[in-house]
Amino acid sequence: MRLVRKSICLMGVLALMWCASIGLFSPIAVHAEPEPVTTHAKAAALIDVESGRLLYxxxxxxxxxxxxxxxxxxxxxxxxxxxxxxxxxxxxxxxxxxxxxxxxxxxxxxxxxxxxxxxxxxxxxxxxxxxxxxxxxxxxxxxxxxxxxxxxxxxxxxxxxxxxxxxxxxxxxxxxxxxxxxxxxxxxxxxxxxxxxxxxxxxxxxxxxxxxxxxxxxxxxxxxxxxxxxxxxxxxxxxxLVSSATRGNQQLAVVTLNDGDDWVDHQKLLNWGFNHYPLEEVAHKGQPVNGYQLAIGRTFLYPFAKGEKEKLRSKMVLIPTGSTAYALGERGKVNWYIDDTEIGSAPVFEPKGARISLPEREAWSSGTTDRFLNKPWLLSFKSAMRAVLHTLFGGEEAAGW
The missing domain is CATH 3.40.710.10 (DD-peptidase/beta-lactamase superfamily)
Incomplete structure (x- = not known):
């Protein structure tokens, strides 16, 4: 009977893992290129002031x-x-x-x-x-x-x-x-x-x-x-002409060189930027890093095109314990990526004097936090599975999940 109960539980675990693998717990990433825009300028650029991302x-x-x-x-x-x-x-x-x-x-x-x-x-x-x-x-x-x-x-x-x-x-x-x-x-x-x-x-x-x-x-x-x-x-x-404008919490700046219709072109580019690249919060200062005794050191905002945020992933990078930054309280940084392109980073700190354990440090150094930091549902799922496996099989099998 005990073996039957374990088998039933294991089937449940496999079903949950299958749901995760096909994306029932997360939105499907759909990336759509913004509609094209043109100007009369010989050269032009549009930038998000907060992030420094060139949008056009x-x-x-x-x-x-x-x-x-x-x-x-x-x-x-x-x-x-x-x-x-x-x-x-x-x-x-x-x-x-x-x-x-x-x-x-x-x-x-x-x-x-x-x-x-x-x-x-x-x-x-x-x-x-x-x-x-x-x-x-x-x-x-x-x-x-x-x-x-x-x-x-x-x-x-x-x-x-x-x-x-x-x-x-x-x-x-x-x-x-x-x-x-x-x-x-x-x-x-x-x-x-x-x-x-x-x-x-x-x-x-x-x-x-x-x-x-x-x-x-x-x-x-x-x-x-x-x-x-x-x-x-x-x-x-x-x-x-260089112009800038703010809408909500987002400021954009436009540059046009040798443009006979610059006033019109700048309005067009600003509207295009605000419509297709809204500024969104990725992490805020003091935000805990899911599952770890660390907190984000600064607010990070980024202008995402449609479908880009679903591709967001992050990776922890720790700094040497003997460095000046470590002595001042910094423990490393979180780097954010869209696919393989790094879009920004933020330092991380130990909040309220918490201390990082050696196993955690070794795990982070090996890059095992990659893909979990911006997917809380997956981190929770992993923790739940660890607990279930520990109940079913004991510590050794669970520890290797």
Missing amino acids: STEGDKPMKIASLTKIMTAIVAIEHGKLSDKVKTSKRAAGKEGSSIYLKLNEEMSLHNMLYGLMLRSGNDAATAIAEHVGGSEEGFVHLMNEKARMLGLANSQFQNPHGLDAKGHYSSANDLAKLTAYALRNPIFKEIVKTKVKTAPNPNEEWDYKWKNKNKMLTMFEGADGVKTGFTKQAFRC
């Missing part, structure tokens, strides 16, 4: 002239290297700079913070030059900082020769590089606040009235949720 790109890595989109790099370098309250003095070189201008006069002084508004809202080439000379010691010194920043951000198809974007030999970037740069810059709260400003007033030491700068970026009034970033034009670069 055409001729995205082609080096091209970028006109005043250069000033995105100028602004973020100045913010990171300068002091906003500093008074910037206008040199003869800055006051005489050709092209778009906020009409600074020789020896005029203005705070770096206000000058950045003049740079980004009115595209002042005089402001760009004055900022570069102040922050970098010289225009050439500042350009060196710009190129160093490009290198640090991995902008492989970008090189800068000046801080303003007037056409110059060897001065170029690409749509993809500018998208990555913009996503980086928009994570800086000072930059983000400046580029979304529609109108800015600033003290004018030369007149009885204040400066009043209206943002040239028409997207701020044309598209609901628009919040940046920069216009550009030269006779060689033609019309260039």
Whole structure:
């Protein structure tokens, strides 16, 4: 009779395993490519700001002239290297700079913070030059900082020769590089606040009235949720534009280079991105890792196309016990993948002083957590099966499941 009961239980176990294998406990993954979208641009890119995922790109890595989109790099370098309250003095070189201008006069002084508004809202080439000379010691010194920043951000198809974007030999970037740069810059709260400003007033030491700068970026009034970033034009670069917009908790940025219908194309690409790549939470800070005494160290969000989230898997990677990160509390990281492509990671920690056992560490090091972290139902199923097998056969057989 005992043997019969074991056989019946075993049949139940096999039935449960069969259900799992055919997917009755999980949704069937269906991946549908988003509908195609086109623009009038010679090159274009669309990026999700939070994750840095490029959602759309055409001729995205082609080096091209970028006109005043250069000033995105100028602004973020100045913010990171300068002091906003500093008074910037206008040199003869800055006051005489050709092209778009906020009409600074020789020896005029203005705070770096206000000058950045003049740079980004009115595209002042005089402001760009004055900022570069102040922050970098010289225009050439500042350009060196710009190129160093490009290198640090991995902008492989970008090189800068000046801080303003007037056409110059060897001065170029690409749509993809500018998208990555913009996503980086928009994570800086000072930059983000400046580029979304529609109108800015600033003290004018030369007149009885204040400066009043209206943002040239028409997207701020044309598209609901628009919040940046920069216009550009030269006779060689033609019309260039970077725009950004936020819908819910998601911010997207669009780049177009040499586009005669950019206002329309940007609205089209933003709507396309929001409709086909909604931002979703993969894990939140403090979330326990299923079945283990570890917690996620930061919230991770990602824009999934239809059918992609069902392909999500994860893998634990532990760090050496003697490392500095380990001494500071980190125990490793979780890497997330769609198929075989890594899409992001987050550190993991031991919550409330919990300690990892040696068997757990050995299991994680061998990669046995792969495929379980994002499938709670499968982890629960595994635990249940272990318990059933232990009841039926004892510890040795159960331990090998």
